[in-house]
Amino acid sequence: MDKKKVLIIDDDMTFLESIELVLISRQFDIVKASTGEFLFEILTIEKPDLILLDINLPNKNGFELLESIRANSEFKRLPVIMITGDVTTHIDKAFSEGADDCIFKPVDIDELINRMNKLLVK
Numbered sequence: 001m002d003k004k005k006v007l008i009i010d011d012d013m014t015f016l017e018s019i020e021l022v023l024i025s026r027q028f029d030i031v032k033a034s035t036g037e038f039l040f041e042i043l044t045i046e047k048p049d050l051i052l053l054d055i056n057l058p059n060k061n062g063f064e065l066l067e068s069i070r071a072n073s074e075f076k077r078l079p080v081i082m083i084t085g086d087v088t089t090h091i092d093k094a095f096s097e098g099a100d101d102c103i104f105k106p107v108d109i110d111e112l113i114n115r116m117n118k119l120l121v122k
Helices: 014-026 039-046 064-073 091-096 108-118
Strands: 005-009 029-033 052-053 079-085 099-104
Touching: 005 014, 005 039, 014 029, 029 039, 039 064, 052 064, 052 108, 064 079, 064 091, 079 108, 091 099, 099 108
Parallel strands: 005 029, 005 052, 052 079, 079 099
Antiparallel strands: none
C-alpha cells in the first residue's frame, strides 16, 4: 500500500515538528506549513490525501482556510481534521464549515491515527 501524504498546517513549531516525527514513524509522508499563505500551491504540487489544520493561525485562520478549500472544486472533498489547543473553540463551527473531524491538543496520537485512517479509507 502506498504511503498516505498528510499536509499539516500549524504555527506552533514545536507541535509541527513533533507530530511530523510521530506520523513519519507511522508510515505517513508529511508536508508542513506554518501558515495557509500558499495553501493552493501546496495542494496542487503535493496532492495530500488529508489535511491536519490548526484553527488558530496568523492572517487567515483555520476556518477561513477550510472555507476556501471547500469552495474549491478540485479540493472540496479532501479530508480535513481541524486541530486546536483552545477548548473554547466552537467545534460546531468546525463541522458546519465542512471539517471531517476535530481533535484537541495535546493530541492523543493513537486517537488521531485512528481518525485519520477512517477518513483515508473513504
